[in-house]
Amino acid sequence: MYKQLVSTHLRSLFVHRLTKAAVWGPPTQRPLQRCYHDKPDLDKEIEAITDLATTAKDEMDFAMESRNSVYYNEDKKAAHEAVEDMAQAYAGLLGRLSAADKQVVETRIGMKIKEIQSAYEIMTLSDIED
DSSP states (O other), rough: OHHHHHHHHHHHHHHHHHHHHHHHEEEHHHSSSOSSSSOHHHHHHHHHHHHHHHHHHHHHHHHHHTTTTTHHHHHHOOOOOOOOHHHOOOOOOOOHOOOOHHOOOOOOIIIIHHHHHHHHHHHHHHHHHO
């Protein structure tokens, strides 16, 4: 009787842990996917804009590193194009969304977009001062 009770309890713990692991992943990680809404396409578009933002930030970093070198103008042009691509994709996405979805997008990536645009403006203003 005792063995059967322990066996049943261990089995239920095992099933519970399997179910929990399937939903949450290993115990040291956060949930596998955070989805604030029921639109996975929106998540993909946000991810694409985040990738564009990362590219824009990298291009600006390259431009700042190459300042006062022969490569600076080309790097600055690449940074400008990357920032414009990011801004156009972000504005295009916001233009197609409902008010609720706009709020979700602005909450998730709006600040990052504004920071990159501001950093680019500062970079171009510092060129004027030099």
